Amino acid sequence: MGDISNYFEGVTTVFRNKDLLQIDHVPDNERLIIGRESQLNALATGLQPAVEGQKPNNVLIYGKTGTGKSLCSKFMARQLVSAASENDVSVGVAYVDCFQDSTESQVIRSLGSTINDQEVTDETFPASGVSTSECYKRAWRVMDELYDVVVVVLDELDKMDDPNSALMNLSRAAEAEKIQSCKLGIIGISNKPRFKDRLNERARSSLCQRDFVFPPYDADQIEQILEARDGAFKDDVLEPGVIPRAAALAAREHGDARKAIDILRTAGEMAQEEQAETVREGHVDAAQVQTERDHLIEVLAEQPPHSRYVLKSVALLDQRMSDDRAVKSSDVNQLYRQICTEQYSSDPLSWRRVRDLLHELEFLEIIERKRKGAGRGEGGYMETHLLDAPEIVIDACDAIESDAH
DNA sequence: ATTCCACAGGAACACCCGGTCA
DNA sequence: TGACCGGGTGTTCCTGTGGAAT
Numbered sequence: 001m002g003d004i005s006n007y008f009e010g011v012t013t014v015f016r017n018k019d020l021l022q023i024d025h026v027p028d029n030e031r032l033i034i035g036r037e038s039q040l041n042a043l044a045t046g047l048q049p050a051v052e053g054q055k056p057n058n059v060l061i062y063g064k065t066g067t068g069k070s071l072c073s074k075f076m077a078r079q080l081v082s083a084a085s086e087n088d089v090s091v092g093v094a095y096v097d098c099f100q101d102s103t104e105s106q107v108i109r110s111l112g113s114t115i116n117d118q119e120v121t122d123e124t125f126p127a128s129g130v131s132t133s134e135c136y137k138r139a140w141r142v143m144d145e146l147y148d149v150v151v152v153v154l155d156e157l158d159k160m161d162d163p164n165s166a167l168m169n170l171s172r173a174a175e176a177e178k179i180q181s182c183k184l185g186i187i188g189i190s191n192k193p194r195f196k197d198r199l200n201e202r203a204r205s206s207l208c209q210r211d212f213v214f215p216p217y218d219a220d221q222i223e224q225i226l227e228a229r230d231g232a233f234k235d236d237v238l239e240p241g242v243i244p245r246a247a248a249l250a251a252r253e254h255g256d257a258r259k260a261i262d263i264l265r266t267a268g269e270m271a272q273e274e275q276a277e278t279v280r281e282g283h284v285d286a287a288q289v290q291t292e293r294d295h296l297i298e299v300l301a302e303q304p305p306h307s308r309y310v311l312k313s314v315a316l317l318d319q320r321m322s323d324d325r326a327v328k329s330s331d332v333n334q335l336y337r338q339i340c341t342e343q344y345s346s347d348p349l350s351w352r353r354v355r356d357l358l359h360e361l362e363f364l365e366i367i368e369r370k371r372k373g374a375g376r377g378e379g380g381y382m383e384t385h386l387l388d389a390p391e392i393v394i395d396a397c398d399a400i401e402s403d404a405h
Numbered sequence: 406a407t408t409c410c411a412c413a414g415g416a417a418c419a420c421c422c423g424g425t426c427a
Numbered sequence: 428t429g430a431c432c433g434g435g436t437g438t439t440c441c442t443g444t445g446g447a448a449t
Contacts, residue, residue, distance in 0.1 A: 105433065128433045129425025304436070306411070353437055357415070371413070373445025379411025380445050 013234075014272040014279060020232035021265035023258050026074045032228045033075065035221045036068050043076045044214050047185065050080055050149045053089040056185030058207050062193050063214025066256030071191045072214075073153050073257040077187075080151065091145040099156040104166040105132040111152055112139040121145050136169060136178070143182040146335060150184050157188045158195040159363075166201045171206035216255030225257050226264055233268060238279050242267065245284045262291045292388055296396035299364055306349050308397045309355045310336050314358075314367060315393040318386045326383040329358055329369075358384065366393075 019025055027033060030040065043059065050056040054191040063069045077093040084091040092115040101110045112125040112135060123138045143150050152170060157163055170186055173179050188207050196204060196211075217225065226243045246267065250260035266287035271279040300308055313335040317327045333354050349357075361367045368385045386393055 103434080107434075124425095126425060128423065129431075131432060134432095306436095328412095349436090350438060351412095352414085353441080356437090359414080371445065374411080375409090375445090375447030376407095376449065377409045377411090378447075379409080381412055 006063070012235050013275060013277070014268050016233060016234045017232050018265070018268075020229040020270070021261055023261060024070075026071060026078065027228075030075065032229060033068065033072065034224045035217060036072055036214070037354060039068070039072055039212060039214055039380060040076060040210070042210070043072060043187075044079075046078050046187075046210050047076060047151065050151065050183070050185060051084050051087060051089065053081055053084070053087070053148045053183070054152060055174070055183035056149065057209045058186040058188070060188045060190065060196075060208050061212035062195070062211065064191060064216055064254050064256065064302055065249075066258035067214040067216055068257060068262070069214050070153075070155050073155070073189060077151055086151065089148045091148070092143070092150040093153065094150065095155065097155045098163075099159040102159055103161050104169075105135065107160065107166050108132060108135045108139055108153070108169075112142060115146065116142050117141075117146060118165050137195075140173065140178045143179050143184065147182050151187060152181055152184065153187045153189065155189045156191065158190040158192045158198070163198065164200050166198070167203040171203070182266055216259050217251070218255060219244075219247050219251035222250055222255065222257055222260045226260055229261070229264075232265075233279070237268075237271075237277070239281065241281045242279050245281045246287075249284065249288050259291070263287045266291050266294075270320060285323050289392065293392050293396055293399075296388065296393060297399055299366065300396060303364075303398050305344075305346075305401075306340075306353075307360060308358045308400060309339055309344060310354055311361055311392055312364065312397040313339055314361075314384055315386060315390040315397070319383075319390040319394075320397045326385065329355065329382045329384055330382065332358065358382070 005271075033040065039061075043061075046057040046059040048056070053093045058104065061069050077095075081091045081093060094111045094114040096107050096110045096114075098107060101107045109125045109127060112123070116123055116125065118124060121142050123142055125135055125138065154166075155250070160166065167186070167188070170184060173184050186207060193213070196208065199207065216371040223243055228245060230243070231240060243264070246260050246264045249263060250256050253259065263284060264287075267279050267283040270283045270286055270290070275284075301309070310332060313332045314327055316339075317331055317335060321327060326356075333351055336354060342347050348354075358367070358369065362369050366387060368387055370385075371380060372383055373380045
């Protein structure tokens with residue numbers, strides 16, 4: 001390790017084109033999208049009018065994480081832009097991740113700034129300082145000025161605080177004469193099939209003109225997906241069992257192709273790090289643990305410190321509980337208060353706030369909760385379960401804490 | 406079917422920060 | 428500059444509720 005050149009010699013042992021394994025990589029050839037022919041056709045039918053400059057249908061897509069919803073939407077939006085440009089129709093696509101931009105205000109600002117061209121329109125979409133309604137007006141002006149058709153992709157729509165208002169404003173833009181010449185189409189993407197229930201009648205009827213489901217991939221399809229991207233690696237670097245192993249691990253959950261790709265990429269990185277000639281099955285298993293940990297760290301790093309203390313309390317309790325006994329949130333609070341003073345020498349937050357943090361951790365899909373009633377005179381409580389192994393959770397919490405200091 | 410309780414979670418508010426715009 | 432604006436953290440006060448025991 002003393003020799004600087006060693007750092008770079010290692011870089012090319014395993015990978016040829018690692019970009020193919022980035023999760024947001026959108027293939028440019030539809031043959032590389034596995035098992036989604038009917039979904040692609042359905043999307044294309046919905047968007048078809050936009051090619052002629054007409055208003056595309058609004059579409060709602062359901063499907064669990066890693067079933068190709070975003071990939072297919074991005075791919076089809078890209079096809080649409082090029083097909084329309086042959087007819088001299090200018091199509092703008094705005095992809096908004098509602099997990100990151102979870103309020104109506106953030107969504108409209110994000111949407112505005114992606115379709116905007118400030119040099120032409122002289123509009124800006126600052127994160128604060130301007131009211132939401134002013135941002136809508138600016139967005140309408142940008143649309144009319146720059147595009148014949150705009151397609152808004154609202155990914156992770158179920159993660160929005162209040163999807164109704166934004167959906168109403170967007171879907172009714174034309175009827176309310178907010179936009180004159182430009183046509184606006186919405187592609188909504190949701191992880192939860194029950195999402196429709198949260199919508200009011202107007203939002204539902206306008207968004208759900210067409211809706212369809214992306215089913216989970218089976219292990220065979222995930223294998224094909226990984227094989228379709230094996231150009232990321234040099235020839236003969238992947239040992240025979242590697243792709244099936246990664247596919248099996250991902251399929252065990254619920255057919256999450258994103259996870260499979262993550263695992264495969266990480267396995268490659270680990271092989272490379274130890275200067276191995278090939279990627280072995282052992283790398284895949286280690287990569288699975290690593291990706292779980294990385295994901296936790298990434299999510300938790302953005303949470304307030306006390307959220308991590310609360311989570312660590314959950315993990316510690318989960319660890320010391322005998323298998324079938326569930327963790328109660330009041331127990332979590334007790335341990336949390338103890339940890340705060342003993343380990344972090346910081347004042348514990350109110351019980352109410354702790355419940356909010358638990359709610360947030362549930363939203364982030366780190367824990368799962370279920371409400372229970374304990375019986376007459378015993379009150380009700382909330383059962384909390386970790387979604388990952390407690391050791392990994394504790395490790396991730398500690399890693400962030402020691403990283404910060 | 407009713408009763409009971411501790412806990413769940415909604416509402417309102419206070420405070421701070423970083424930003425815009427006339 | 429000072430009036431707005433959105434958003435995050437955190438509090439207090441309060442009403443809603445699951446389900447075993449009655």
